[in-house]
Amino acid sequence: MAAIEKQDSVARRGTSGTKVSPRSAQISVRYDQKLEFILRHAARIFAEKSYHSTSMRDISRATGVSLAGLYHYCKSKEELLFLIQDNCFGRVLERLEERLTAETDPTELVRIFIDNHLRFFAANMAEMKVLSHEADSLRGDLQAHVFDKKQRYTRLARSLLANLQKERAADVQADLTIATYGLFGMMNWIYNWYDPQAKLKVAALVENIFQLFLYGFLGGSQATNRTFASNRTEESLSIWRQPLNDLKA
Amino acid sequence: MAAIEKQDSVARRGTSGTKVSPRSAQISVRYDQKLEFILRHAARIFAEKSYHSTSMRDISRATGVSLAGLYHYCKSKEELLFLIQDNCFGRVLERLEERLTAETDPTELVRIFIDNHLRFFAANMAEMKVLSHEADSLRGDLQAHVFDKKQRYTRLARSLLANLQKERAADVQADLTIATYGLFGMMNWIYNWYDPQAKLKVAALVENIFQLFLYGFLGGSQATNRTFASNRTEESLSIWRQPLNDLKA
DNA sequence: GTGTTTTCCGAACGAACGTTCGAACTATTC
DNA sequence: GAATAGTTCGAACGTTCGTTCGGAAAACAC
Numbered sequence: 001m002a003a004i005e006k007q008d009s010v011a012r013r014g015t016s017g018t019k020v021s022p023r024s025a026q027i028s029v030r031y032d033q034k035l036e037f038i039l040r041h042a043a044r045i046f047a048e049k050s051y052h053s054t055s056m057r058d059i060s061r062a063t064g065v066s067l068a069g070l071y072h073y074c075k076s077k078e079e080l081l082f083l084i085q086d087n088c089f090g091r092v093l094e095r096l097e098e099r100l101t102a103e104t105d106p107t108e109l110v111r112i113f114i115d116n117h118l119r120f121f122a123a124n125m126a127e128m129k130v131l132s133h134e135a136d137s138l139r140g141d142l143q144a145h146v147f148d149k150k151q152r153y154t155r156l157a158r159s160l161l162a163n164l165q166k167e168r169a170a171d172v173q174a175d176l177t178i179a180t181y182g183l184f185g186m187m188n189w190i191y192n193w194y195d196p197q198a199k200l201k202v203a204a205l206v207e208n209i210f211q212l213f214l215y216g217f218l219g220g221s222q223a224t225n226r227t228f229a230s231n232r233t234e235e236s237l238s239i240w241r242q243p244l245n246d247l248k249a
Numbered sequence: 250m251a252a253i254e255k256q257d258s259v260a261r262r263g264t265s266g267t268k269v270s271p272r273s274a275q276i277s278v279r280y281d282q283k284l285e286f287i288l289r290h291a292a293r294i295f296a297e298k299s300y301h302s303t304s305m306r307d308i309s310r311a312t313g314v315s316l317a318g319l320y321h322y323c324k325s326k327e328e329l330l331f332l333i334q335d336n337c338f339g340r341v342l343e344r345l346e347e348r349l350t351a352e353t354d355p356t357e358l359v360r361i362f363i364d365n366h367l368r369f370f371a372a373n374m375a376e377m378k379v380l381s382h383e384a385d386s387l388r389g390d391l392q393a394h395v396f397d398k399k400q401r402y403t404r405l406a407r408s409l410l411a412n413l414q415k416e417r418a419a420d421v422q423a424d425l426t427i428a429t430y431g432l433f434g435m436m437n438w439i440y441n442w443y444d445p446q447a448k449l450k451v452a453a454l455v456e457n458i459f460q461l462f463l464y465g466f467l468g469g470s471q472a473t474n475r476t477f478a479s480n481r482t483e484e485s486l487s488i489w490r491q492p493l494n495d496l497k498a
Numbered sequence: 499g500t501g502t503t504t505t506c507c508g509a510a511c512g513a514a515c516g517t518t519c520g521a522a523c524t525a526t527t528c
Numbered sequence: 529g530a531a532t533a534g535t536t537c538g539a540a541c542g543t544t545c546g547t548t549c550g551g552a553a554a555a556c557a558c
Contacts, residue, residue: 050301055544065506071548184438217465304514
């Protein structure tokens with residue numbers, strides 16, 4: 001778990017990195033700055049060509065740090081991915097909690113949540129894409145650590161939605177799980193199409209997604225067990241022609 | 250472009266594969282069946298551990314076909330990915346077009362679109378995950394070919410939404426681009442959480458997502474340029490502490 | 499200055515990768 | 529049965545991968 005502790009040197013500006021325990025604070029700052037410099041470039045490349053097809057030589061080339069030199073700042077390629085994800089998620093959560101405490105209205109709380117998420121996304125497209133797209137690329141403890149943060153984040157979102165529902169749509173209960181993941185889907189999908197440089201401003205994006213979700217969430221009546229007209233569509237929709245068995249002959 | 254032609258042997262039940270041009274139809278069918286058998290397993294493994302970290306040896310192990318033997322049925326690992334994506338997408342489109350022609354009501358057309366997409370997703374989670382998650386893993390012609398299909402699919406969705414908007418919400422125009430990608434986000438994200446084996450049935454999933462989207466799309470008013478209360482949040486939301494410049498010192 | 503710590507890197511390691519080759523085997527045709 | 533076409537695979541090729549090692553260079557302490 002050494003790597004998890006070490007992330008403090010990036011996630012919090014507190015005490016120095018623990019890897020080499022430099023004597024003076026000044027050296028520590030230099031170390032942290034360069035680590036961050038490497039992480040920024042790593043995040044960009046991971047976002048461009050995915051974690052698994054990025055080589056340490058790619059990162060070396062992009063940063064100007066030699067291949068061996070990189071290992072002075074991380075203990076493995078996997079730790080680079082972890083530091084990006086954990087640091088990114090940490091900032092999103094940190095900021096969200098700050099902003100939520102200043103508000104009590106359920107609708108505004110949900111709006112703040114969406115606003116915070118999308119603004120971070122737009123301001124850190126590479127890192128957020130890596131967080132969304134490489135969710136399964138970590139293993140073991142590192143994966144568990146990020147998963148845990150993600151679960152707390154998801155639960156928080158869900159509870160915000162539950163409150164909103166209780167307040168404004170106690171009669172028509174949309175499925176909370178579907179609504180929560182639907183919202184995350186809308187928000188996290190934007191790395192596939194949204195360009196922060198283009199004319200669509202973040203504020204407009206936030207407002208539209210907020211409205212889109214809010215009305216759907218509050219206005220939608222529960223799936224009324226009314227069986228959909230063409231439910232004859234229970235026929236096999238498999239992509240494949242053969243039934244799934246082990247051929248072998 | 251040979252690979253693109255060859256996919257006919259999987260995507261359409263028509264004439265035989267072109268790679269070895271077998272003489273009798275019987276041999277061709279056997280060839281196609283085994284190719285499909287390989288593709289099914291490949292799709293499952295690609296979905297489990299991603300395309301780039303799956304090795305041909307993994308696929309060899311899972312199928313029982315020797316490493317060299319695989320290359321009798323495909324010309325490269327990339328072609329396996331292409332065949333999965335193109336075949337999968339082809340079926341979704343093919344089926345969708347069939348179903349759309351039987352209906353004219355704009356609302357029902359959108360419902361059919363969502364229903365078709367989600368049912369295919371639920372019935373082919375591995376393949377659809379590969380289609381969603383490995384969108385950038387192909388290169389060159391193969392990528393262009395799938396991108397083209399995807400663009401046509403997206404445009405079709407967008408036009409369905411445009412019709413619905415014209416018919417039922419001509420006054421309040423939600424942003425069509427955001428709505429389209431928002432819908433795709435909700436739908437394609439399900440590979441991150443939905444389990445077709447669990448208690449939530451596909452019909453309920455479809456109904457909920459349809460309602461969630463429909464009310465949001467029709468009920469949401471255009472982002473009214475009303476500047477969001479906490480628009481003070483234009484401060485830097487960067488994950489990183491340092492401004493982005495080339496350090497080098 | 500000397501001594502010590504931190505930073506950096508050329509060169510190499512073993513492992514794993516995608517792909518190929520040629521020969522062996524099986525099925526089909528006449 | 530002989531000839532041909534289709535299928536299978538062990539073994540290897542060349543490349544690239546993540547990581548390590550030992551020591552040079554630079555920064556710091558005194």
